[in-house]
Amino acid sequence: MAVHGTVAAGFEGVREEFAAFLAGEEHAPGAQLVVQRGGERVVDLWSDGVTGASLLGVFSSTKGAAYLVTALLVQDGVLDLDRTVASYWPDFAAEGKGGITLRELLAHRAGVIGLDDGFTPDEMYDDRAIAARLAGQRPFWQPGRFFGYHGLVIGALVGEVVFRATGRTLQEWFEERVRAPYDLDLWLGLPESEEPRFLTTLPMLPTPEQQAELEAAAHSPYSLGGIAFNEHAAGNGELYAFPNSRTARASGQASAGGIGSARGLAGMYAAAAFGLDGDGPLLKPDTAAEFARIHSEGKDLVSDQPQAFGLGFQTYGTHFRSIGAGTFGHSGAAGSLALADPRQGYAYAYTRRRFAFPGGAAPENERLLWSVVRALA
Template sequence: MTDLPARVHGHCDPRFEAVRTAFEANFRERGELGAAVAVTVGGETVVDLWGGWADGARSRPWERDTLVNVWSTTKGPTALCAHILADRGLLDLDAPVAAYWPEFAAAGKEEVLVRHLLAHRAGLSGLREPHTLQELYYWELTTRRLAATEPWWAPGTRSGYHALTYGFLVGEVVRRVSGLRPAAFLEREVTGPLGVDFTIGLPEKESGRVAELVQPPAGPAGEGAAAPAALPPLALAALANPPIGADQANTPGWRAAEIPAANGHGTARAVADLYGIFAGAGSYGGRRILSPGAAERVREGQGRCLDLVLGAGLGHETEIGLGLWLSGPNGSYGPNPRAFGHDGFGGSCGLADPEAGVSLGYVMNRMGPHIADDPRKTALVDAVYASL
């Protein structure tokens, strides 16, 4: 069975046949195991493909409704929660975090702004004290430790990827303002009304359709991965406190927890739908989720720099908006420098390009070793733009 070529299923508009070709090539040439890709243009789904296997043993075919952990691609929907509150006048992105979360003012963080959390500029990429995986599952403990900790650098001056802490920081502000953590807020305000098959954390009732993640080969450290001891303390704190990989993410404990930076579960269609809200100037599926101005603000660049956590691994400067990464001159999300999106550990991706009206969702279970811009994702993005 393992020698059989992967079968690709689904729909692909003839204009986007290049995307199907690239998707099939990912299985033949780039080691794909199981995956799905979806593309929307102007809110219309033009690509909805899936194929391969939902487990490492290749005993379960990837189905149309197979769910998978998308790691940091989750950060886009989490940021969306904060932007909805800001759009309603309930959250000021230029206010100190402590205005909503008073305990956060400890250890010199009185002037950290909400926008600093969204842009990975709060100086809290990781906790200074050891934090176990079981402790990460405990929301109150994790947020309490973050509120008490000292920043690693002067907040607001540089970006440093908040791999796991991002979701707790932004999420606690969402909770303080709305009374709901991001998982419940997203369901109430977005995924429920739109019928989007995406959750932060995985409800036990959905466990039968989730794909098994397969550990990446040895290579550069990604978010949550066990980083080499040679990394500086800041990077170790951000990427390996606690260390997390496929083995941990396949457990019931990880799936049941709420980790809004890293344990969103969904289909490629769901990712394309959620990022389609940004691509559609705040509207999707006939519903307005954000005002056009609020949707535009998501990609407001906060300053280009060599990221303090990921810079050495990426090898070039990057710029983060208010929750998502800008394509910029690196072209991470296509040739439009103002397109934006987010990659997930191992390869997944959500992309939004308002100028082209395009959104893309790519999900997979055989994790790659790349920090960002996995070759499988890049091939699909290139094929989308070649088809426009």
């Protein structure tokens, strides 16, 4: 499979690592890889099956955009991390949720991972509808005591706080403060004019051994993991197909509905941490450090796996040995990973068109990240 695109001098090893992965990939994933050193794009690669300008569903990598908007509003003094969610959104106080702070919500400690009876497909596309139904839901654990990934609803919950505090949606803030100023290929609500660049997400094609592993790890649709991913709801579709709906792409659901490219994701994190186009960084160092600081670490009640979260952002230093402390970012179900590593001075984004096994940040990210760190050194 061919590798296309460019790398700056000194980053040839990144291209070689990308090519080595693709050579062993039986089913063409259609992958994009972009690295920004500070504000400079030093790696811009893609494989057959996509182009550098192709737009893909980035699933939970969308959450990075939601958390960046939240961080900016905290930095501006509009939001206070230690105020209760109910002080902005009174209905949220129902069923014992009145004491949950915005900080606890962002750290996945609220316990409001889904609904007892699940969401309809139409509700899953609409953050305000998700939030309205979750306001009356009882938590699935004692808030603040444990943590678990609020995979399909965290963007709606945080977005409702943003809306109640400002009168504007999180998606509107992202467009005004982040996407439009830097002309980023990353949308929370894809315009009709950009539709020709969108490529449908392709399902995972596991080997027989991988399929057996997936079946062995399966959980009940009524488990915490099943409820968090709406698997118990009538009409719930396959996760891979979520961005393939025009309704989902147009709504820009802030947990998993973003549409973009590796260029867009890397540009967003570069703008946040280092600055782009001659502008300074969007986040002050203290703000970036606070949102990257680990707030929840250990066994995640939803995924039943070790996880570490800052304020919304995943803190990958505990999972990828190549990454520096204070790194903040987010992965997506199809295999994408996007982050900023302030200490080592780069932003990284990787996307895939075909779902990777076993889901979440694709395994090849480990080798690709190491190649980036070696090039920087």
